[in-house]
Amino acid sequence: MLIALSVTLLGSLSVGLIQESEAAKGQGVGLPQIGSNKVCGDRLCSEPAISHSSQKEYQIDTTSQTGECKSNEGTTRTFYIAADEVEWDYAPLGLNQMKAHEFNEDENVFVENTPDRIGSKYIKALYREYTDETFSKLKPRTSEWQHLGTLGPIIHAEVCDAIKVVFKNNSDELNYSVHPHGVFYDKDSEGSEYNDGTSVNNRSDGIVAPGQIHTYNWSVPQRAGPGPNDPSSIVWMYHSHVDSPMDTNSGLVGPIVITSKGMADSTGRPMDVDREMVSLFTVSDENSSHYLCENLEKFTDETCDNEKLIEDDDFAESNLMHGINGYVYGNLPGQTVQKGEHVRWYLIGMGTEVDLHTPHWHGNTVLWNGMRVDVMELMPASLKTVDFIPDNVGTWMFHCHVNDHISAGMMSLFKVI
Numbered sequence: 423m424l425i426a427l428s429v430t431l432l433g434s435l436s437v438g439l440i441q442e443s444e445a446a447k448g449q450g451v452g453l454p455q456i457g458s459n460k461v462c463g464d465r466l467c468s469e470p471a472i473s474h475s476s477q478k479e480y481q482i483d484t485t486s487q488t489g490e491c492k493s494n495e496g497t498t499r500t501f502y503i504a505a506d507e508v509e510w511d512y513a514p515l516g517l518n519q520m521k522a523h524e525f526n527e528d529e530n531v532f533v534e535n536t537p538d539r540i541g542s543k544y545i546k547a548l549y550r551e552y553t554d555e556t557f558s559k560l561k562p563r564t565s566e567w568q569h570l571g572t573l574g575p576i577i578h579a580e581v582c583d584a585i586k587v588v589f590k591n592n593s594d595e596l597n598y599s600v601h602p603h604g605v606f607y608d609k610d611s612e613g614s615e616y617n618d619g620t621s622v623n624n625r626s627d628g629i630v631a632p633g634q635i636h637t638y639n640w641s642v643p644q645r646a647g648p649g650p651n652d653p654s655s656i657v658w659m660y661h662s663h664v665d666s667p668m669d670t671n672s673g674l675v676g677p678i679v680i681t682s683k684g685m686a687d688s689t690g691r692p693m694d695v696d697r698e699m700v701s702l703f704t705v706s707d708e709n710s711s712h713y714l715c716e717n718l719e720k721f722t723d724e725t726c727d728n729e730k731l732i733e734d735d736d737f738a739e740s741n742l743m744h745g746i747n748g749y750v751y752g753n754l755p756g757q758t759v760q761k762g763e764h765v766r767w768y769l770i771g772m773g774t775e776v777d778l779h780t781p782h783w784h785g786n787t788v789l790w791n792g793m794r795v796d797v798m799e800l801m802p803a804s805l806k807t808v809d810f811i812p813d814n815v816g817t818w819m820f821h822c823h824v825n826d827h828i829s830a831g832m833m834s835l836f837k838v839i
């Protein structure tokens with residue numbers, strides 16, 4: 423039987439080699455052809471690697487930029503979002519919740535407030551959702567979205583919908599904007615000003631002055647929605663892009679989730695998902711925030727006039743807040759999922775060259791792009807979507823696996839109940 427199997431294997435392999443060399447002659451390349459010798463798991467299999475039907479699915483849509491959406495086909499989803507200057511606490515519990523102990527000397531480098539250290543509280547600019555165009559009443563954040571922390575409100579839409587963001591800049595002195603990733607926008611809704619040849623009339627989106635309101639209109643063609651390898655919804659983000667590094671270090675980042683056409687409920691959320699989670703992994707560099715001087719004046723005995731302090735490496739390090747959604751050392755609330763439900767977890771990376779993050783779920787595994795993992799990789803502005811069905815009840819660590827970031831507090835807890 424072994425001999426027979428070997429002969430069969432050799433036979434099919436030699437056919438494969440002949441096919442390959444013939445193909446190589448014709449195409450001038452030596453790459454093996456995908457064909458009858460495709461490896462299926464731990465065995466050879468005979469079916470073609472790519473069927474005609476799957477090839478069809480992978481064709482790029484060459485229709486107009488709005489894909490196959492007809493005008494007025496979808497829903498217009500309106501959001502009232504302001505940039506608000508607020509006091510934010512990276513560690514509101516006042517302890518290291520990962521170990522349920524008081525902050526030790528190493529942890530206090532980042533969170534202890536002293537006469538010349540800001541500590542865990544900072545003035546930041548955050549996107550916050552209001553109920554209407556008067557911007558007089560904040561829309562309450564439900565317990566489901568409590569874990570968003572510093573992130574702005576989640577913008578849900580379905581392919582062929584339109585998104586309207588009425589943005590008010592509530593800053594006293596600073597210009598801000600809303601720049602989206604992924605969705606379709608004209609120049610007056612890009613939220614970023616640069617030398618692009620557009621007229622002055624097209625520039626009110628890029629710099630929204632203090633107290634001003636700008637309405638951004640974004641459409642959601644197919645190319646803004648899930649691709650062939652994506653699940654039924656994917657994550658994008660929006661952020662201020664007047665001075666992108668300083669604006670985002672100050673806190674102005676939020677998530678956009680686009681669901682495939684026909685897969686969303688009335689609120690634009692994916693119908694095949696029970697629970698959505700969003701996590702932003704970034705080292706918020708409060709040294710590069712618009713509010714450094716204000717923070718010094720409010721929380722310490724120092725001011726920005728003390729150049730020696732501002733240039734001190736230890737002071738600079740104390741302002742590198744290694745957070746998940748703006749929380750350090752297990753202070754992030756509301757990360758609760760249920761055993762057996764379909765959880766979709768959206769991951770966002772932001773920052774600079776130190777922002778190489780590897781989110782790791784303890785106790786469970788996730789699926790990304792058809793692959794099983796329990797650690798993901800994020801670079802600045804990475805946007806990734808994973809799925810899982812929790813099967814392991816308990817309180818689990820969800821943290822960045824980069825050693826330096828673990829020490830600096832980029833850790834949280836999630837519960838499977």
Ligand SMILES: [Cu+2]
Nearest residue numbers: 779822824827
């Ligand atoms: Cu990290």
